[in-house]
Amino acid sequence: MPTPPLTPELFALEDVTLEIGGRRILDRLDAHLHDGVATAIAGPSGSGKSTLLRLLNRLADPTSGRVIFRGRDVRDLDVLDLRRRAVLVPQRAVALTGDVAAEVRVAAPALADADVSALLSRVMLEPGDYLGRDPHSLSGGELQRLCLARALAVAPECLLLDEPTSALDPRSADAVDDVIRSLVGDGLAVVLVSHDVRRAAAVAQNVLILHEGRVTARGPSSDLDLEHELLMPPHDGHEHDADDPRAHDGDRHRSHGHDEQDEHDDPKETP
Amino acid sequence: MSAAVPGSLVQGATMLATSTASTTPIPSWGAVGVSLLLVLVAVAIAWRQQLGISREIVVAAARALVQLVAIGAVLAWLFAHAGIAGALAWVFAMTFVAANESRRRGRGLPHAFRSALLGIIVGTVATLGVLVVGGVISTEPQVLIPIGGMVVSGAMQASSLALTSLHRSAVENRPAVEAALSLGLPARQAFASELRTAVRTALVPTVDQTRVVGLISLPGTMTGLIIAGVDPLQAIRYQIIVMYMLLAAWAVSALVTARAAEGALFDDAQRLVPVAA
Numbered sequence: 001m002p003t004p005p006l007t008p009e010l011f012a013l014e015d016v017t018l019e020i021g022g023r024r025i026l027d028r029l030d031a032h033l034h035d036g037v038a039t040a041i042a043g044p045s046g047s048g049k050s051t052l053l054r055l056l057n058r059l060a061d062p063t064s065g066r067v068i069f070r071g072r073d074v075r076d077l078d079v080l081d082l083r084r085r086a087v088l089v090p091q092r093a094v095a096l097t098g099d100v101a102a103e104v105r106v107a108a109p110a111l112a113d114a115d116v117s118a119l120l121s122r123v124m125l126e127p128g129d130y131l132g133r134d135p136h137s138l139s140g141g142e143l144q145r146l147c148l149a150r151a152l153a154v155a156p157e158c159l160l161l162d163e164p165t166s167a168l169d170p171r172s173a174d175a176v177d178d179v180i181r182s183l184v185g186d187g188l189a190v191v192l193v194s195h196d197v198r199r200a201a202a203v204a205q206n207v208l209i210l211h212e213g214r215v216t217a218r219g220p221s222s223d224l225d226l227e228h229e230l231l232m233p234p235h236d237g238h239e240h241d242a243d244d245p246r247a248h249d250g251d252r253h254r255s256h257g258h259d260e261q262d263e264h265d266d267p268k269e270t271p
Numbered sequence: 272m273s274a275a276v277p278g279s280l281v282q283g284a285t286m287l288a289t290s291t292a293s294t295t296p297i298p299s300w301g302a303v304g305v306s307l308l309l310v311l312v313a314v315a316i317a318w319r320q321q322l323g324i325s326r327e328i329v330v331a332a333a334r335a336l337v338q339l340v341a342i343g344a345v346l347a348w349l350f351a352h353a354g355i356a357g358a359l360a361w362v363f364a365m366t367f368v369a370a371n372e373s374r375r376r377g378r379g380l381p382h383a384f385r386s387a388l389l390g391i392i393v394g395t396v397a398t399l400g401v402l403v404v405g406g407v408i409s410t411e412p413q414v415l416i417p418i419g420g421m422v423v424s425g426a427m428q429a430s431s432l433a434l435t436s437l438h439r440s441a442v443e444n445r446p447a448v449e450a451a452l453s454l455g456l457p458a459r460q461a462f463a464s465e466l467r468t469a470v471r472t473a474l475v476p477t478v479d480q481t482r483v484v485g486l487i488s489l490p491g492t493m494t495g496l497i498i499a500g501v502d503p504l505q506a507i508r509y510q511i512i513v514m515y516m517l518l519a520a521w522a523v524s525a526l527v528t529a530r531a532a533e534g535a536l537f538d539d540a541q542r543l544v545p546v547a548a
Contacts, residue, residue: 058540059449079540084455094447096464107454147450154455 009070010035010158010189011056011086016065018051018213025051026062027213033206035158038180038190040200040221043210049193050091052210053160056191057083087151088160092167093143095135096150103135103146108153119149123179141172145179158189165199177203307332350413358412362399362419366391369427373528377434379547380441382535387430390528394426395419398520407512418516421492425477425517426524432473433529440465441536441546448543458537466529473525481514490514 011033018026026048033039033056041049054060055067058079067074074082084107097103104116111119117127123145130138135146144164151159164180165173180203184190194200201207201221209217298306310332317325349357370388377383399415399422402408408418441448444465451461459466484490485507489497492513496506538544 057453059453059542061540080455080457082455083453087455088453090446090450090453092446094450096447096451106451107456151454160453 007034007036012068014066014068016055016062016067018060019063025213029213029215031208031215033191035189036187037206038184038192038204039206039208040204041191041193041208041210042195042197042200045195047210048213049210050162053088053162053191053193056160057086057088059088084154085156086158086160087154087156089147089151089162089164091163093140093147095143098134100130100133100135100146104149104153106150111153119152122152123149124175125149139172141168141175144168144176148179158191159183161190161192163193163195166195173199346416349416353412355410358415361416362395362423365420365423366395369423373427373430373434376431377438377532380434380438380532380535381544383434383532386528386531386535387434389531390430390524391423391426393527394520394524395422397523398422398516402516421513422516422520425520428476429473429521429525430528433469433525434532436469436472437465437529437532438546440468441543442548445543452541452543458541462533466533469529470525474521477517477521481518484514
């Protein structure tokens with residue numbers, strides 16, 4: 001996959017730490033997520049990737065640090081407006097109504113019939129086959145795509161997808177991936193959390209790999225040795241940045257180049 | 272002490288009961304002693320069948336005796352000396368006891384006691400208020416206290432059921448609520464179906480009870496009046512009022528408790544707060 005052109009910044013996480021019950025879930029994390037592309041956040045279970053996603057639309061707030069959306073701290077934005085601009089589709093696809101059309105209209109009740117049909121088509125659900133059905137009767141993959149249509153109904157600027165294919169069989173997962181690729185192709189920004197780094201990288205242009213709440217590698221999915229990065233345990237302050245020219249010298253997979261700020265501020269690196 | 276509202280149903284029923292009470296034998300303490308034989312029957316069954324609850328039965332029967340004697344004495348004093356202020360204070364105190372009991376059902380929910388107390392107080396004040404202002408009941412302690420007790424008891428049950436349902440929703444349906452919040456829906460809208468379920472669940476027992484009243488068993492108020500010698504056709508008037516009163520108390524308390532608990536379930540950023548299972 002070619003290296004994606006640089007697009008405007010959508011989200012920035014600045015020195016974000018999140019602790020829950022004394023346990024550090026995210027540890028002084030810095031990240032930049034760009035508009036108009038798909039960014040995959042990958043990592044093993046418990047690495048903090050789903051928590052990171054929840055920070056983006058304020059289903060959680062960091063203990064310290066800032067989350068910036070289009071240049072503004074998310075805490076300064078109207079939270080309902082933020083959530084409609086950056087809609088999160090949770091890992092578990094849940095139907096909220098008993099009818100497919102009503103499901104699409106959950107957050108957009110004034111949506112015309114034609115728009116409902118168009119949204120169903122956009123997620124590759126043939127309206128003629130699905131309108132009038134109870135969402136609870138759909139397969140996991142179909143329900144996941146219906147949840148995508150429900151999210152698209154509010155015309156978001158960005159979709160935040162938490163493990164959209166983790167509970168699906170390969171064929172259904174491929175169908176969901178096709179929908180995501182198509183949405184990104186139309187210019188929609190997507191942030192995608194997945195434990196399956198290969199599948200995520202096949203959809204996303206950029207990849208961010210987390211280990212124990214810290215970014216251990218980042219860059220265009222085409223430039224990273226994903227399997228290797230995913231398996232590598234985190235080292236204090238060490239990160240592989242595929243965009244960092246130092247990463248291409250010598251140690252290809254794991255540079256010692258952290259973000260500038262971390263290089264200076266991380267107490268673990270201070271003698 | 273204020274007099275019964277002239278022409279009220281209560282006044283009529285009280286007068287009827289008073290006028291016929293002399294003809295209705297009231298059990299003596301000796302008769303109460305004889306009824307102890309019935310406790311022995313229950314104990315004998317438990318002992319014979321090796322149920323392991325003989326001691327519990329004896330303790331329960333003893334507690335009932337002591338509690339009822341105590342409450343009888345307290346009520347006798349209240350009726351004689353408390354006046355309307357004392358009666359209201361008694362009912363108000365009952366709301367705290369009821370809220371504390373209701374809170375147990377919502378354990379894990381934030382501010383469960385506060386939510387239950389608010390629901391029980393609003394349900395009680397609204398129901399008793401309508402009855403008093405409408406001239407349906409008098410403000411005499413011997414009316415306010417037992418009627419208030421019935422209202423508080425009903426409000427407590429409604430509040431408990433609402434909290435139980437909300438707790439279950441907050442734990443089990445968190446994914447659905449967060450899915451709705453993630454779409455930018457306000458907390459109240461995201462939680463609307465859970466709230467409806469809680470209020471509906473809380474109302475089911477009293478609706479069922481109201482539907483079958485008189486068919487399965489004779490309700491307490493009516494039974495008491497009939498035993499006291501009141502004509503059944505007149506006793507039912509009181510019972511009808513009681514049933515309608517309880518419907519309102521349950522509905523108001525369930526809704527207010529559920530709304531208050533819902534408010535405590537979401538933070539300023541419209542997030543469902545953690546709830547212990």
